[in-house]
Amino acid sequence: MVVYTSADSAGVATSVAKYIVNAQLNALKTKKTFTIAVSGGSMGKVLKAGLIDSPEIASQVQWDKWNVYLSDERLVPLDHEDSNYGLFISLVVDHLKDAKPSVHPIDVSLLTGENGQVDGSDAAKDESIAEAYAKVLPSDGVFDLILLGCGPDGHTCSLFPGHALLEEKSRSVASIRDSPKPPPRRITFTLPLLAKAEAIAFIAEGAGKAPVLEEIFNDPSSKLPCKIVTDLDLPVSWFVNDAALQGTNVISSKY
Numbered sequence: 703m704v705v706y707t708s709a710d711s712a713g714v715a716t717s718v719a720k721y722i723v724n725a726q727l728n729a730l731k732t733k734k735t736f737t738i739a740v741s742g743g744s745m746g747k748v749l750k751a752g753l754i755d756s757p758e759i760a761s762q763v764q765w766d767k768w769n770v771y772l773s774d775e776r777l778v779p780l781d782h783e784d785s786n787y788g789l790f791i792s793l794v795v796d797h798l799k800d801a802k803p804s805v806h807p808i809d810v811s812l813l814t815g816e817n818g819q820v821d822g823s824d825a826a827k828d829e830s831i832a833e834a835y836a837k838v839l840p841s842d843g844v845f846d847l848i849l850l851g852c853g854p855d856g857h858t859c860s861l862f863p864g865h866a867l868l869e870e871k872s873r874s875v876a877s878i879r880d881s882p883k884p885p886p887r888r889i890t891f892t893l894p895l896l897a898k899a900e901a902i903a904f905i906a907e908g909a910g911k912a913p914v915l916e917e918i919f920n921d922p923s924s925k926l927p928c929k930i931v932t933d934l935d936l937p938v939s940w941f942v943n944d945a946a947l948q949g950t951n952v953i954s955s956k957y
């Protein structure tokens with residue numbers, strides 16, 4: 703694990719954007735596309751600030767070669783305010799003037815009942831959305847880069863502390879109908895899929911994240927989802943601001 707710190711949000715956005723561009727350039731040395739997964743929550747703003755608003759970095763992003771997936775998604779229509787896809791489109795893609803990435807949403811046709819309304823009655827339906835999403839992922843399941851957030855409770859993707867999904871051994875994408883953070887119905891990448899990635903980068907900012915980062919970085923016995931992912935056998939980086947690092951004794955550097 704490597705922790706990169708910056709004084710403020712603008713610094714985090716610049717650092718993580720440089721890291722992403724580097725991952726993109728590496729991937730495009732051997733392949734025609736860059737395969738990346740993004741998360742919801744506060745991430746969209748960071749990606750816009752880093753990858754679009756800075757002209758020097760923006761000129762290096764080859765958006766038309768990007769295949770973008772969602773590391774987790776809420777089971778709501780794509781234009782709903784809770785949709786992680788909708789967030790990425792409105793905060794990032796809608797601001798691109800020229801080349802656009804291919805962004806892969808969940809199949810929302812599987813979400814609705816006969817009347818076209820969101821139908822939450824059937825758990826099998828939610829699982830079929832997860833299965834369908836697993837089928838549109840890269841065929842080998844390997845992402846060049848997965849960008850993750852960290853909730854104040856230590857959740858990442860829609861993998862929550864103590865949840866049975868942390869024991870998943872075979873599915874790449876699974877549904878969850880009891881997310882402690884609303885909305886309750888979601889799909890999420892699982893640990894076996896995350897473990898195949900070429901690289902994972904977390905973004906976490908603000909004093910509100912300091913207690914959970916203190917546990918993740920200082921407590922080797924922590925069972926928090928973010929800690930489990932941090933300990934996977936692959937390059938894992940954390941991009942944080944100084945406020946989020948308060949109370950941790952982790953050694954950090956500048957990217």
Ligand SMILES: O=C1O[C@H](COP(=O)(O)O)[C@@H](O)[C@H](O)[C@H]1O
Nearest residue numbers: 741742743744774851852853859
């Ligand atoms: O519910 C979610 O929360 C996490 C963390 O969000 P953040 O705003 O605290 O960074 C996010 O990574 C995930 O995609 C989202 O569905």
